[in-house]
Amino acid sequence: MRVICQKTIRKAMADYPTHIEIEPRVHLIRGANDARFPEANTLLIDDEILTLVDAGSSPDQVSSTLRDLGHKPEDLDRIVLTHYHADHKGYAAYFRRISNCEVLCHPLAKNGVESFKVMMKFIGIDNPEAKSHWLNLLQARLPHVQNDYIVDGTFRDDKPIDCGEIQLIPLHSPGHTHDHTCFGINGLEKILLVDIDLTEFGPWYGNVVSDLGDFKKAIQQIIDLQPKMGISSHLLDPVTKDLEEQLRWYLAFFQKRDKEILQHIAAGSDTVKELAKIPIIYPRIPHPAYLVFEELMLDKHIELLSKSNLVIVEDGHLQVLRA
Numbered sequence: 001m002r003v004i005c006q007k008t009i010r011k012a013m014a015d016y017p018t019h020i021e022i023e024p025r026v027h028l029i030r031g032a033n034d035a036r037f038p039e040a041n042t043l044l045i046d047d048e049i050l051t052l053v054d055a056g057s058s059p060d061q062v063s064s065t066l067r068d069l070g071h072k073p074e075d076l077d078r079i080v081l082t083h084y085h086a087d088h089k090g091y092a093a094y095f096r097r098i099s100n101c102e103v104l105c106h107p108l109a110k111n112g113v114e115s116f117k118v119m120m121k122f123i124g125i126d127n128p129e130a131k132s133h134w135l136n137l138l139q140a141r142l143p144h145v146q147n148d149y150i151v152d153g154t155f156r157d158d159k160p161i162d163c164g165e166i167q168l169i170p171l172h173s174p175g176h177t178h179d180h181t182c183f184g185i186n187g188l189e190k191i192l193l194v195d196i197d198l199t200e201f202g203p204w205y206g207n208v209v210s211d212l213g214d215f216k217k218a219i220q221q222i223i224d225l226q227p228k229m230g231i232s233s234h235l236l237d238p239v240t241k242d243l244e245e246q247l248r249w250y251l252a253f254f255q256k257r258d259k260e261i262l263q264h265i266a267a268g269s270d271t272v273k274e275l276a277k278i279p280i281i282y283p284r285i286p287h288p289a290y291l292v293f294e295e296l297m298l299d300k301h302i303e304l305l306s307k308s309n310l311v312i313v314e315d316g317h318l319q320v321l322r323a
């Protein structure tokens with residue numbers, strides 16, 4: 001018992017600096033708990049227009065960073081959101097309340113950020129049992145996102161967001177979600193990759209508005225831009241070493257998962273429900289809500305596998321045509 005308590009205390013006191021400088025005026029505010037869901041990193045642009053990109057790090061991390069740089073949370077001018085997800089819009093409503101800053105997002109994100117009900121629709125959990133699991137998880141880990149938000153405006157894909165010295169260049173990169181947007185920081189050498197997050201888990205596309213084909217294209221487009229630095233929303237450090245290799249490794253997850261799915265179907269797990277129980281995409285199902293996401297992601301693989309004539313569905317059962 002004592003050991004567990006000490007561990008908890010150690011975890012609470014983050015053993016890494018809260019923020020690091022990416023370049024003058026640009027700071028990465030690291031999420032608590034190694035920036036793992038439901039935390040996420042936040043970018044602070046300490047410029048003429050004091051701007052946050054996302055607001056998913058715990059308010060303590062954001063406020064202490066602002067204080068370290070000579071500001072107060074009340075000084076914030078603007079929050080730019082990368083997509084509607086709860087771990088990214090996070091505390092935007094809270095910071096808007098205390099600073100009266102404007103909140104901007106992609107036009108496709110607007111309804112999902114503003115309305116809890118639309119967010120649930122974008123996520124796509126409609127069966128009542130799954131919905132109650134998801135609401136329990138939100139209540140336990142993201143209680144602050146259950147209200148509606150105010151969005152003051154939207155940014156355009158073709159127009160940089162001017163912060164003063166720093167220009168944020170929107171790179172609409174759908175797939176993870178339909179509204180998912182990466183940002184170039186004063187050019188395209190340094191890119192905020194958001195949830196092309198380069199984590200060990202691999203790509204996540206468990207919402208109805210996620211699209212597997214778009215996700216692959218988005219990763220390839222980032223590779224083609226040949227950035228020198230990629231900033232993930234869920235890794236503590238920006239990736240500079242072997243970035244292209246890491247993006248290719250991340251892209252390879254789709255094919256790896258296809259292969260595993262085909263193997264398991266051939267071995268007799270011939271429905272999405274059976275495949276989800278293994279599970280294939282999550283290493284394990286830590287909470288019943290995740291089973292829905294596992295099934296949604298598997299559905300997307302099956303759809304593409306059957307389009308490529310690798311799998312057929314007959315009487316609700318899957319069959320491998322060619323492996």
Ligand SMILES: [Zn+2]
Nearest residue numbers: 083085176195
């Ligand atoms: Zn996300």
